Amino acid sequence: MAREHPLVAAVRAAGGGFLCDTAPLVYRLERTGPRTLLAVVDVLFDRVEEGALGCLVSVLSAAELFVRPYRVDPPAVTVVDGFLRGPNVGVVEPSLGVAHGAARLVARRVVPRLGDAIVAATAADLGLPLVTADRRLARAVDGLLVQDYV
């Protein structure tokens, strides 16, 4: 049996579910960027599609994914929508608990940007690891940085 990719193994070790930040989702959908990074993201999302892992997405990331498609290409909106409704992918509704968590992160200057804080707090609220392509955010909240698995 082939050895499991370290990022997949890390997510599995945390229970099999993960909260995905926006940039890794963009890598998956847009198909651009460094080939090595794309390969890591694909390994993760191929497992999601197979049903081996579950991907949760903050409503903030979902909104961010829709911004550019709404600006330039309406059919692209349907693709993002379909992806977010796809098997083993779910969008997490906002909650007061996430609001408290995000506010604490910003107030304590752990994470300076509210958008990052909402994503990180969503992961914490669900007890899931955060998968991100933002080195600063990964360091601040002990997230899984995709670049570390290239």
Added chain:
Amino acid sequence: MARWREMLNAATPRTQLTKVSRNGTVVLAARARRAAGIQPGDEVVTIPVGPGVVLVERVGGGASGWKWREFLDSDENPLRGIYGGDPQAYVDELRGPWPESTRS
């Protein structure tokens, strides 16, 4: 036509116009069907999601044998390159600059 509607239509041009028939039948544009992986014979449900907006969703999730990865790699993927080629830069554009003092 109300001005706001003209502005909305201009901002979000639709690729293909179709008409609702007397009994409610509509034709799904080929591009939309391909993008969604909906094939002839599939069962769908319609979900109203807002004034004038209805979502058509295939029953049972994705089409059988249809893979997201294959679709995303194909020329049919309208998302190819539209975020600008640097995903983190796109996110930074939306979330604003990371304050210098806290950069690690």
